[in-house]
Amino acid sequence: MHQNDQKKKQADKLLKMPGKLHRGPVNFKSRIAEQDGEIMAYATRDVITVPQTTPIIQAVEVMTREGFRRLPIADAGSGKLRGIVTNSDIINFMGGGDKYNLVSVKHKGNFLAAINESLREIMTPYLITLSDGAHIADAVDIILNRNVSGVPIVDTDGNLKGIVTERDVMKVLATEHSTQTVEEIMNTSVRVARPDSPVSEVSSKMVRHQFRRLPVVSDDVLCGIITATDIMNYLGKGQVFEKLVTGDAGDVMGLPIRALMSGDLHTTTPEKNIHDTAVEMLRQRIGAMPVIEDSHLVGLVTEYDLVKAFLEE
Known part of the structure; x- marks a missing residue:
């Protein structure tokens, strides 16, 4: 048997194996004690927000333009935090989950009408937050043990002061070297999509399994990756309107994902050190x-896998 055939079979076997990451709650406090301090030292302070009355399409355009995966929703005058909208909420609304009811039921499939509804219709109103006096370890606890990728920071009056994300935490931890390799921490139970899969199918899979990205595979070869942000940008950059013939959502969600994938594909290999990958x-x-x-x-x-690995080492 050729060496390439052996590796291909090994790859197929790995993809069918259960994931390696079910390790229970992380004892983060002992691992990150030396990083304790005010959370605002690590957070993004100048956070762009929008009010609840903002049309969905306008919020998506802001997120696309700024490269955001999430957008806090706050009162224009007081700055009091009211909720958050994420790229996952947007693909849910576009056809991936229950928020699509705004399109299919309330507007009887009229996508143009639905995207001009206010954000309060699809935002997440009940948030996990941190106080502005919290420590970075508190953020790690929420991110890892409650599976939240971005945590708003508020003062005692509930006014938004900043936001801390998985990426912010990884910046802190990636300053340390590691003995671990990618193979030791990677998720081997990977769901994939095909280049010809329609946006509706991929969005539904992401929402159902709570994924933010799917590798795209053709003839057993990786050819790209599709993310929730790619699908959101389809709306935010106006490409959706080129597909709207009747105004119906079906015009939008039938597009094959190969049309939305970025041309840049960044990959790593099993033997690579996790510090270098981070x-x-x-x-x-x-x-x-x-x-x-x-x-x-x-x-x-993923960022989540790396943060968890750095803390467990």
Whole structure:
């Protein structure tokens, strides 16, 4: 048997194995004690917000223009935090989940009418937050043990002061070197999409399984990655309107995802040190890297995986 055939079979086997990351709650406090301090030292302070009355399309345009994965919603006058909208909320609304009812039921499939509804219709109103006197360890606790990728920071009156994300935490931890390799921490139970899969199918899969990205595979070869941000940008950059013939959502969601994938594909390999992978992800401002061997997908490593690995070491 040729060596490439052996590696391909190994890759196929890995993809069918259960994931390696079910390790229970992380004892983060002992690992990150030396990083304790006010959370505002690590957070983004100048946060762009919009009020609840903002039309959905306008919020998506802001997120697309600024490169945001989430947008806090606050009162224009007081700055009091009211909720948040994420790229996952947007793909849910576009056809991936229950928020699509705004399109299908209230507006009987009229996508143009639905995108001009206010954000309060699709935002997440009940938030996990941190106080502005919290420590970075408190943020890690929420991110890892409550599976929240971005945590708003508020003062005692509930006014938004900043936001801290997985990426912010990874910046703190990636200053340390590690003995671990990507193979030790990567998720090997990777769901994938095909280039011809319609946006509706991929959005639904992401919402159903709470994924923010899916590797795209053709003939067993990795050819790209599709993210919730890619799908959101489809709306935010106005490409959606080129597809709207009747105004119906079906015109929008039938597009194959190959039309939305970025031309830049950043990957890593199983033997690479996780510190080097984290630094590269920070440099490229991406949230995940497919792991490949001989062009075959063998796993996926995300910001969440890296943060957890640095703390467990």
